[in-house]
Amino acid sequence: MTDATSAPGQDPATPGTGNRTGTGAGRLLVAVYGVLALAATARGLYQVGTKLDEAPLAYVLSLVAGLVYVVATVALARDARRTAWVTVGFELVGVLTVGTLSLVDVGDFPDETVWSRFGSGYGYVPLVLPFLGLWWLRRTGRDAPGADAGTDGPDDEPAPTVG
Amino acid sequence: MILVLAVLVAVLCAALAGWALWFVVRDRAVVLRQLWGGAVVEGVLLLQALVLAVLQARGHEVDGVLLWGYVVTQLVVLPLAAAWAFAERTRWSSVVLLVATFTVAFLELRLLQIWGAV
DSSP, X not given: OOXXXXXXXXXXXXXXXXXXXTSTHHHHHHHHHHHHHHHHXXXXXXXXXXXXXXXXXXXXXXXXXXXXXXXXXXXXXXXXXHHHHHHHHHHHHHXXXXXXXXXXXXXXXXXXXXXXXXXXXXXXXXXXXXXXXXXXXXXHOSSOTTOOSSSOOTTOOSSOOOO | OHHHHHHHHHHHHHHHHHHHHHHHHTTOXXXXXXXXXXXXXXXXXXXXXXXXXXXXXTTOOOOHHHHHHHHHHHHHHHHHHHHHHHHOOSHHXXXXXXXXXXXXXXXXXXXXXXXXXX
């Protein structure tokens, strides 16, 4: 592989109508998810490891968020649709919930988790990403969303590994 | 010293980003020469890690865990983008490289803030 001689736009991994979630434009989604997973997990580990007693709930949540991003990244990359739906959905709920709570200043959510103030510390990427993720899952889906239980891609996992 | 290295990282990242952007526009996948460019950036980052380690050992006051978290994260970003370049032979690998260079540059800025250089 010394040059980009292969034809652009062609993807050997997409026979038929369905698209895999981790190819083409999906690579970008997986890449951005990967960066966020790395950032959130590293930060969560740091917070839990060095100052857990300052804000236990927020920091544990921070770490959980990071780990869920990791699972979502892997699920999107490997075309594990059901896991991807669950984890991306979890993030959407998370960012909306924590974002709102941090704005109205309920509980101990310092501006140090990925989801605080709707992810403003991360350029609002955590807020935008779940919507893009769900849209992409829908777009690449071979079946209607929700009806993909038994007819998933080859790499689909039997059950979500969250929690 | 750190500031000089940071400027070097920023310039190299900007150059690589421009190169990747050009490939995105031209609908081309990442080529090996761009990965060599990424390797140069990695080399500077490794040098920076060495300098940081020496300065820290000499007694620079800094949150070590936080600093090295960023150093390690910064080091793995471009190799991941390189892996992508082999797996995805479309323009999207160029987009990923573009995002990766921005990420490295952003982490560099955070690194300077943590170090107390800016």
